[in-house]
Amino acid sequence: MKVNDCPPVWIGPDISEPLNNWLEQAGYTKIWILTDRNSDAFCLDQLINKVPLLAKASLITIEPGEEAKSLASCEKIWDKLTYEGADRKSLLCNLGGGVVSDLGGFAASAFMRGISFIQIPTTLLAMVDATIGGKTGINFSGIKNLIGSFQHASGVFAQTNFLASLHPHEILSGYAEMLKHSLIEGGKHWQSIREMENPTASNLDELLIASIQLKLRITNEDFKESGLREVLNLGHTTAHALESLYFEQKQPLMHGFAVAAGMAIETHLAEHLQTGLQQSEAKQIREYIYQIFPPVKFTPDQINRLIDHMQHDKKNNAGKIRFSLLASIGNARHGFEASTTEIEKALNMYLTDVSHH
């Protein structure tokens, strides 16, 4: 089904028909597919069997994993596009998870000052988050998404039968962003999430559509993040710091797990800062997070390093650390500033919480 017009977004178990029609109408001069070795193995064959125009595309394959979201990968893409004769009416199809969509989106947006790209997400996280809203980016100097652009994809094609191939942890990772969207929207959306005891590839279809629609609504209203859109950073100031910490220690950490932990930590922060978030709602959120997601461990010694990483968050303004926090479930607000003491306290409370689980 098509759930949005600008940019066009399709969701369904099999999006090959709308994708094929769409490619035929658009008339690109040449097509490249950017993918990583995982998506290559699992999804590429399925796709090109059913979408003849993609069968002729040239392949650009990157290594799986966050390290590939680099300037070096951009250079590889740009070299290949140049060498193989891309022009301004060429298309880049990003087939993969968030790394592929963020990287490919940025590479396309800067090549010849912007060629078209489409997103074909293969992970839940990419379907509900990375490919929706037109943020592209690469990591630089150890900082996530430091370099990037705001550029809508020409189309997003979310084929939900790709989800069946995912490890349950990858479903959970994407589910954290769906949880976040439900906290921003509140009401029935949050109730449906709360009732979900065991999210899997096969029981998320309705929630997925609600999630994508919420994100589309917010990102269309404030495309370049001058305000409202920042509410989508709920949990993310902390999550990015956790990811930077794990990254520099060469330990894996799934984005959604960091976001879930970040949202739990930031409910404590919201309480300290008296955003209006009631203790009962804060506890409800934390209980649900601790029930569904594994804890993200760090030691008390690492708290200062986490705060260092927060200093580099793009949301900051004049050196102060900024958060998007809930004033209540269904009412997220942006632009809260917190002192390092308050942040420390929230991080410590999370450590206490998860030591009990």
Added chain:
Amino acid sequence: MKVNDCPPVWIGPDISEPLNNWLEQAGYTKIWILTDRNSDAFCLDQLINKVPLLAKASLITIEPGEEAKSLASCEKIWDKLTYEGADRKSLLCNLGGGVVSDLGGFAASAFMRGISFIQIPTTLLAMVDATIGGKTGINFSGIKNLIGSFQHASGVFAQTNFLASLHPHEILSGYAEMLKHSLIEGGKHWQSIREMENPTASNLDELLIASIQLKLRITNEDFKESGLREVLNLGHTTAHALESLYFEQKQPLMHGFAVAAGMAIETHLAEHLQTGLQQSEAKQIREYIYQIFPPVKFTPDQINRLIDHMQHDKKNNAGKIRFSLLASIGNARHGFEASTTEIEKALNMYLTDVSHH
């Protein structure tokens, strides 16, 4: 004087007052100045003496010359901004010629998905062309401006007393773009240009304003170059090929000299392709170009290499080489395709022309 609102463009012998007022109102958290060693020496002191907010800015200095318009320079800028704590409300001031404004514009447009930048051009070329219209870019893989973005500066401040420090060749180089603008506009604008026998730093003020206004009019109408804006590429398909040829031979070639030669060559092409350009007008244009600009030399052996370079021009579509050409003076059109035979013929006719001068 302020000649445009979006983006705001000021022109005058001394723009320190509007610049100072503007910076005070904008309230940036921190300011960086990107400049090269030349602009540093000649213009920076003048500027910071009169604009107190710039005196506190942090400096990023690059080497002068086209080689600095690279991804490596971007990395240097991004590292410095990161290390010195730039945030989303920071400002990058690009003080220099086209290399500085193109490079700084791109670096700013990609840093944190876009921070503000202003352009303070110090060369005639940058005043009439590079800083107007929101094209940013760096060279990549030997191809000019292959990587870049469309992003308006937050403001352009053209201080014409900087022109006095330029070598006469640099005045001529910028003047080629002014000539191009007059050919696009035709009428009085072209007449005023034709009557100019010796363009210098001191006699161009009126023409400069006409030139900037013409470029603003076209780039505001078609910001992302989906059509009309391509007429500004008059002479440029050929000019970029000449520049690539000189660059790979490590010979210097000023952009404007390449553009002037490109326009002369492309009048021959317009005649062959029967765009409507009358022989009398074509000759009038060539005569003026040969009177004002030095010839750009290449050997008949290098013609194939020039055509190779044209194949990589961003204006191409499905492998065909495209040109913007005059149908008459005052009537430029875009999207002409030429065969390699026709291009060869035009290049040879130019070689014959300049052998007589």
